[in-house]
Amino acid sequence: xxxxxxxxxxxxxxxxxxxxxxxxxxxxxxxxxxxxxxxxxxxxxxxxxxxxxxxxxxxxxxxxxxxxxxxxxxxxxxxxxxxxxxxxxxxxxxxxxxxxxxxxxxxxxxxxxxxxxxxxxxxxxxxxxxxxxxxxxxxxxxxxxxxxxxxxxxxxxxxxxxxxxxxxxxxxxxxxxxxxxxxxxxxxxxxxxxxxxxxxxxxxxxxxxxxxxxxxxxxxxxxxxxxxxxxxxxxxxxxxxxxxxxxxxxxxxxxxxxxxxxxxx
Amino acid sequence: xxxxxxxxxxxxxxxxxxxxxxxxxxxxxxxxxxxxxxxxxxxxxxxxxxxxxxxxxxxxxxxxxxxxxxxxxxxxxxxxxxxxxxxxxxxxxxxxxxxxxxxxxxxxxxxxxxxxxxxxxxxxxxxxxxxxxxxxxxxxxxxxxxxxxxxxxxxxxxxxxxxxxxxxxxxxxxxxxxxxxxxxxxxxxxxxxxxxxxxxxxxxxxxxxxxxxxxxxxxxxxxxxxxxxxxxxxxxxxxxxxxxxxxxxxxxxxxxxxxxxxxxxxxxxxxxxxxxxxxxxxxxxxxxxxxxxxxxxxxxxxxxxxxxxxxxxxxxxxxxxxxxxxxxxxxxxxxxxxxxxxxxxxxxxxx
Numbered sequence: 001x002x003x004x005x006x007x008x009x010x011x012x013x014x015x016x017x018x019x020x021x022x023x024x025x026x027x028x029x030x031x032x033x034x035x036x037x038x039x040x041x042x043x044x045x046x047x048x049x050x051x052x053x054x055x056x057x058x059x060x061x062x063x064x065x066x067x068x069x070x071x072x073x074x075x076x077x078x079x080x081x082x083x084x085x086x087x088x089x090x091x092x093x094x095x096x097x098x099x100x101x102x103x104x105x106x107x108x109x110x111x112x113x114x115x116x117x118x119x120x121x122x123x124x125x126x127x128x129x130x131x132x133x134x135x136x137x138x139x140x141x142x143x144x145x146x147x148x149x150x151x152x153x154x155x156x157x158x159x160x161x162x163x164x165x166x167x168x169x170x171x172x173x174x175x176x177x178x179x180x181x182x183x184x185x186x187x188x189x190x191x192x193x194x195x196x197x198x199x200x201x202x203x204x205x206x207x208x209x210x211x212x213x214x215x216x217x218x219x220x221x222x223x224x225x226x227x228x229x230x231x232x233x234x235x236x237x238x239x240x241x242x243x244x245x246x247x248x249x250x251x252x253x254x255x256x257x258x259x260x261x262x263x264x265x
Numbered sequence: 266x267x268x269x270x271x272x273x274x275x276x277x278x279x280x281x282x283x284x285x286x287x288x289x290x291x292x293x294x295x296x297x298x299x300x301x302x303x304x305x306x307x308x309x310x311x312x313x314x315x316x317x318x319x320x321x322x323x324x325x326x327x328x329x330x331x332x333x334x335x336x337x338x339x340x341x342x343x344x345x346x347x348x349x350x351x352x353x354x355x356x357x358x359x360x361x362x363x364x365x366x367x368x369x370x371x372x373x374x375x376x377x378x379x380x381x382x383x384x385x386x387x388x389x390x391x392x393x394x395x396x397x398x399x400x401x402x403x404x405x406x407x408x409x410x411x412x413x414x415x416x417x418x419x420x421x422x423x424x425x426x427x428x429x430x431x432x433x434x435x436x437x438x439x440x441x442x443x444x445x446x447x448x449x450x451x452x453x454x455x456x457x458x459x460x461x462x463x464x465x466x467x468x469x470x471x472x473x474x475x476x477x478x479x480x481x482x483x484x485x486x487x488x489x490x491x492x493x494x495x496x497x498x499x500x501x502x503x504x505x506x507x508x509x510x511x512x513x514x515x516x517x518x519x520x521x522x523x524x525x526x527x528x529x530x531x532x533x534x535x536x537x538x539x540x541x542x543x544x545x546x547x548x549x550x551x552x553x554x555x556x557x558x559x560x561x562x563x564x565x566x567x568x569x570x571x572x573x574x575x576x577x578x579x580x581x582x583x584x585x586x587x588x589x590x591x592x593x594x595x596x597x598x599x600x601x602x603x604x605x606x607x608x609x610x611x612x613x614x615x616x
Binding site for chain 1: 307310311312337338339341343344345346347349350353354355356364365366408409412
């Protein structure tokens with residue numbers, strides 16, 4: 001017994017940490033012993049899926065930021081009942097099973113969906129295209145960004161903006177020079193979450209966009225398809241390891257980017 | 266420069282009706298929290314929109330509901346300083362001050378002058394969190410004055426500072442106000458601060474301006490019982506006036522002619538009441554009555570004494586400085602003669 005007693009309380013966090021770490025180690029180990037990462041790295045299907053994943057997730061993030069930031073700002077600035085209702089509705093995609101989100105998208109944008117015929121007449125077919133992948137990811141992942149941005153804008157003291165206006169700063173200039181730097185940490189955190197969620201999206205994409213290699217087959221779908229093929233678990237694991245590796249590198253980079261020495265510390 | 270404002274509106278279920286005017290002077294907008302002080306400033310600055318009325322700053326109409334004029338805050342030429350969010354935390358002192366006027370050499374020259382006047386030399390590259398509270402407020406003042414403004418709006422700017430710092434900043438504010446010859450509307454709920462700074466005082470309560478007058482007039486001649494209450498008059502009674510006499514609780518008092526008769530509100534500040542030794546063989550002189558001491562609260566440099574009337578007269582609170590308290594040896598006796606000097610009696614139409 002030391003003077004401070006034993007630190008029994010560290011046992012649960014260590015177990016919890018192992019719970020997350022061990023499956024990743026298992027994944028890597030399985031890939032090394034039974035899988036063939038080298039072969040998958042040499043396969044064009046894998047590269048297509050990886051490229052598609054990064055492309056669509058990034059495009060989803062751009063759309064979420066461009067469309068979601070003004071929405072979050074509007075919701076935070078308004079005290080009206082509809083704003084609060086909308087803010088609550090934004091949580092809905094977070095709790096929906098992604099498969100349900102995919103079905104919901106199909107009912108509207110699918111070929112036999114409510115907007116299917118008008119869209120077809122306009123020459124737009126969405127289902128089973130890369131655009132559909134982005135729509136599915138946007139539906140599932142954008143709420144993470146909008147929620148974070150909404151929380152950030154709500155937490156900011158509106159008087160900062162008021163003072164800026166009296167100093168002659170236009171609304172846009174105030175947003176750029178005052179509001180944005182103040183809520184930057186919230187926006188960046190939301191962006192990372194949104195991007196990560198988009199990268200891992202499976203259910204909604206599968207239902208709404210399908211799993212066409214090179215067009216709609218993102219990494220999670222490629223892993224699923226490998227799992228269901230002759231390659232089985234070994235093939236799936238090999239691709240999974242590649243995805244985990246890329247995701248890890250990119251998450252680290254994004255975290256770096258999103259906290260440039262802290263916003264104003 | 267002048268400010269004329271008269272506007273009405275609602276914020277939620279809080280209705281307000283504000284009328285303010287200021288020339289080259291420091292107008293203190295005095296009232297309790299929730300009285301509508303900040304709402305008034307925000308309306309003048311263009312950050313809140315009244316339902317009706319007019320606001321004129323430096324001769325320019327910036328708001329006129331009937332004429333459909335509602336200038337945005339960017340065009341109103343107001344300097345607005347708020348205590349809690351004084352500075353933009355992510356910008357250096359210099360960028361805080363010069364935000365919005367970066368290109369202007371005139372503004373840079375003014376910043377040079379303000380930097381000296383407000384003792385801000387050598388702080389240009391500091392971030393707000395590296396400054397003391399007093400320095401932050403000085404920077405906020407400089408920022409509000411670095412552009413030519415027609416009115417300076419200060420919302421409890423010193424409320425988070427300690428007394429010594431506040432005294433310094435008040436002096437500097439007075440000097441700046443004279444130098445820039447700009448009307449200042451200074452919001453506070455601190456009676457002493459109002460007293461120290463004000464050229465004139467507007468007393469605001471529940472969204473309404475109860476009285477706007479030169480400082481001494483507000484404190485010496487409150488227009489209504491509520492003004493007297495808010496400005497610290499502790500003795501307030503219902504009384505009946507007729508000519509140069511007023512009767513309160515059976516006690517007849519003389520007072521300067523004031524043109525009021527019938528039911529009135531009568532007040533006297535506790536520090537204006539005089540205490541005399543009681544002599545049972547002598548009838549009380551005019552404007553005096555006999556009271557029994559029932560409470561003695563010591564505040565160090567003053568004592569607050571509460572008296573019950575012994576016969577006619579009101580219950581009264583008297584404030585006595587420590588020295589006369591000791592000379593008179595107040596605790597040694599129970600009965601005292603309380604004098605209410607005619608010139609210190611405040612008579613107001615009954616509300």
